[in-house]
Amino acid sequence: MKTLFSRALVYGLIILFGLLSALPNVLPESTLQKLPDWYSHNQLTLGLDLRGGSHLLLEVDTSELTRNKNPALHDQIVRDAVEQSVEVVRRRLDETGMVEPMITRQGSDSILVQLPGVSDPHHIRELLGTTARMTFHWAANTHSPGHTQLITVEGEGGERYRLEERVALEGKHISDARLAFNPDSGEPVVNFKLDKDGARRFGDMTQHNVGRALAIVLDNKVITAPVIRSAITGGSGEISGSFTSASANDLALLLRAGALPAPLKVIEERTVGPDLGSDSIAMGVNTGIIGALLVFAFMLGIYGRWGLIACVGLAVNIGLSFGVLSLLGATLTLPGIAGFILSIGMAVDANILINERIREETRRGETAAQALRAGFQRAYSTILDSNVTSLIAISLLFLVGSGPVRGFAVTMAVGLIISMFTAIAFTRLIMEWRVSKLGRAPLKISGLTWLDKVSENTIPFLRARFFGIAASAVLSLAAIGLFFSPGLHYGIDFSGGTVIEVSAPETNVSALRNGLSAQGESAVAIQEFGNEGHYLLRLPMQSAEDVASGESVQAIKNAVQAIAPQAEFPRVEMVGPRVSGDFGDATILAIIVAGLGMLGYLWARFESHFALAATLTLALDLTKTIGFFALTGVEFNLTAVAALLALIGYSVNDKVVVFDRIREYLRINPNKPLVQLLNESITSTLTRTTFTSVTTFLALLPMAIAGGSAVSSFSLPMLFGIVIGTSSSIFIAAPILLWLGERRMRQGKSQLHVVNETQREIDLLP
Structure with missing residues (x-):
């Protein structure tokens, strides 16, 4: 795989396979029907937030x-x-x-x-919330043995039955049950059949107890208690009661499916209407396309034809990502679309690193082939470190998240991993082919002339280190104060409670509030939302029993429809106390573990003071971002947690680039004054830092503007975090590293590992 042709052949086959895997997602239904099932079904599954549906989390008690x-x-x-x-x-x-x-x-x-x-999902909740444990008990009478334990069980109509506690026959022996109608009365009944063992037992017990009442008990309630008139030896029977056709059919279904070993309680419910889901798809696709086009335009404008190569690599990256996600059978969610858009912006980072490295080598007078080789060689370790640190945060998000947030983690991870292939392998292949046409002519990659001139002279960034640290500390302390007052605007993921989106165009807030109060629902908070006639109704945290029954939500729906009969409910979310508590604990744990993961990785790859500088700066970045949530009132929910963990990865990614250059310069000239070396490192990476921040910002900007409330908890703090993370790499992380480095010098310690990492990185190059 050393020759250009052999690599082109292998990479071409990989890309072809990936694009073919993605193809069923865009083919029309008429075409898919003509293809084999194994291929036509190789598609991304849309999450419930995109296609509409209900999500129930059930606790087994x-x-x-x-x-x-x-x-x-x-x-x-x-x-x-x-x-x-x-x-x-x-x-x-x-x-x-x-x-x-x-x-x-x-x-x-x-x-x-x-x-x-x-x-x-009201009907489904009832089906799943019924344990359906059916038992047969003889009614207590003079034939009951004296030592028999008796129980009192309530009937459907409120009457009470004295029954023998001993189970005469268990419902597990019912092999089939169907809705039927009594031929005499026409009332709905349930006809059941027993298995072989059950039929034998039923025949024996009815033969010896003619004239006694046999109670059929379902979940500790007597459905019916008919008197046995004769032995029933056919292995079948009939359950009658005050059934409707629907309730009899449900009972038959429950008996066929079998009893639950333990009760199920609903602890979380989320419902999205199909119209809201289709709107989310349109929003995600449109903002994603616009974001990608902005990134393409930026790369073409900055690097010209070499930017076109990066755009081709990015287009391949998008196609391969969809192919891999389809192959994995992944579920695409709205946060997943947000993660995919973010990965587009971050994927360009590797191309920018490579292009800027090549430009540096060209300015040193290297030939095109030498500049290309050196550029990839020097960028490789930075690309590896920056992507691994991002993947650490994303993997933790997958472990602690649920549902749509996991979709974000999967799409981000796939996008980042594939971006390494497209940047290091595919893009290099095209660039080598292009360079082979140049011969010994220099490789010229355009850029921003004014930024190049700024970077030609070392900028004394660290002169502002005291101001930078002081300003950062003040902002972080202010953010901590905002966290306590006014505090975060927690979504129901963390606060618990219920949110119901209502579409009732012919009403207003006052009419809705008065109507709900008149029907005893005065605790409902009403907020106008989106278009005219759309509202968000919020209920505070409810007890676990209320969440399990769902009665409060149904009562509010009934109350709203009494005011506005045509009202619709595009979205319902209900989170119980246990779930909200679990989310809070998991979020704190994820952030702590992410920080420790970054610390450990950077400690191993660089040195302890590099790791500490990055981790301390990261803590300052996070506090400011938390302050942003408190100051702006953006809802803090699970999507916001995704933003925080993505920011951890992005912020450390940016610092790794600067640290990698510092490590490189330390190897070349370890005796140079540390202040000067840090200033040179920051200046030399300034172009890359600026370009990467701009591309990521541009990728997310359309979603932040047009995405609406569904993704505002992700896109808005991400834009803020990009600015904070980029500036902190220069004005916070570098000064902290300077102080820690000077401390090591006073202790007589070296700044770097003794291991020859340069040679190892060369060996790792493809």
């Missing part, structure tokens, strides 16, 4: 199962109960005929259910 059990067995009992519950939930949803429900285990005792196309 195993408290009764583990009560009085050996603690050493608790984990195994919980695992078994959750696994059985997943299967029962899957059977129940399959029985409803629902299309493509997604049921996955989440955490140690929860089940995530995603229901595409379901805009009102």
Whole structure:
């Protein structure tokens, strides 16, 4: 794979395979129907926030199962109960005929259910919230043995039954159950069939108890208690009661699917209407295309034909990313689109690093081939370090996030990994082909003349180190103060509660507020939202029981529809106290672990004082970003957490570039005064720092302007963070590194590892 032709052949095959994998996503349905299923189904799955649907997080309540059990067995009992519950939930949803429900285990005792196309999951909540444990008990009478334990069970109509506690027959023996109608009364009933063992037992027990009432108990409530008139030996029976056709059909479905081993409680619900989902797709696609075009225009304007090569590499990167995501069966979410747009801006960073390195080598008088080789060689370690630090933060986001936020992490990670291939392998291949035509002529890559002139002379940035640190400290302290007062505007991910988006064009805030108050819903906060006639209704944190039943949401919907019968509910989000608490703990843990991960990696790749300087600067960057949330009132939710962790990766990425140049200059001239060396390093990377920040900013700008509230918690703080992270690399990280470096010098320690990293990096080059 050393020759230009052999590499072109291999890279071409890889790109062709990736683009073919992405192709089914853009083909019309008529064409897909003519292709094999294995290929036509190789597509990205749209998340519920893009295609509409409902998301339910269910907690398996195993408290009764583990009560009085050996603690050493608790984990195994919980695992078994959750696994059985997943299967029962899957059977129940399959029985409803629902299309493509997604049921996955989440955490140690929860089940995530995603229901595409379901805009009102009220009925599904009832099906999944019913344990459906059916048992048969004989009614207590004079035939009951004296030592028999008796229980009192309430019936459907409120009547009470005295029953033998001993279970005469368990519902697990029911092999089938169907809706039917009594031929005499015409009322809906449920006909059931028993398995072989159940039929034998049922025949024996009815034969010996003619004249006794046999109660059928479902989840501790008597449905019916018919008197046995004769032995029932056919292995079938009928359940009658005050059924409607719908309730009888639901009961039959539950009996067919089987009983849950433990109750399921809804602890989180999110619903998105199909219209809102399609609007999100349009917004994401449009802002993504505009952002990509702005980046392309910038690269072409700065680097000319060499910028065109970078744009071709970026286009290949986009195609390959969709191909890999399709191959993985990934789910594309709205935050995932935001992550993909961010990855476009960050992917150009490698091309900018390479181009600027080549320009430096050209100014030293190197030939085109030598400048190209040296440029890639010197940029390689920086590209590797900057991408690894970003991937550390993103991997933590995947581990602690859920649903759409995980989609962001996956798209970002795939985009960054593929960008390394396109920059180091594909772009280099094209540039080598272009250079082969130049012969011994110099390789000329254009840039900004005025910025080049600024960078020709060393800028004494560190003269402003005291002012920079002081200003940063003041801003960070002010941000901490804003965190406590007025504080963050927490979304329901962290505060818990309910948010209902209402579309009722013929109403106004006053009418809606008065109507809700009149119907006993005065605790609802109403906010005008988006277009006229659109509102956000907010309820504060509710008890776990309220969330599990969903009655509060249904009551508000009924109240709104009493005021405005044509009202629609494009979005409903309900988060219980346990989920919001878990999100808070996971966020704090993720930020701490991300910081420690960066510290460890930089310590290993550079030295302890480099790692400490980056970590301390990162802490200052994060406090300012938190202050931005508090000052602007931008909602702090899970998408905001994605922004914080992305900023951690981006900020450290920027500092790695400067640190890498400092390391390089230290190897060349370790005896040069540290202040001068740092100033030279910052000046020499100023062009790259400026260009990378501009491209990332441009990629996100359309989303920040036109994305709306759905992505404002990500795009707005990211724009702020790009400015803060870029400036802190120069005015904060470098001064801290200077002070720590001078301290090491006084201690007689070297500034760098003794290991010959340069040779190792050369060996790693493709």
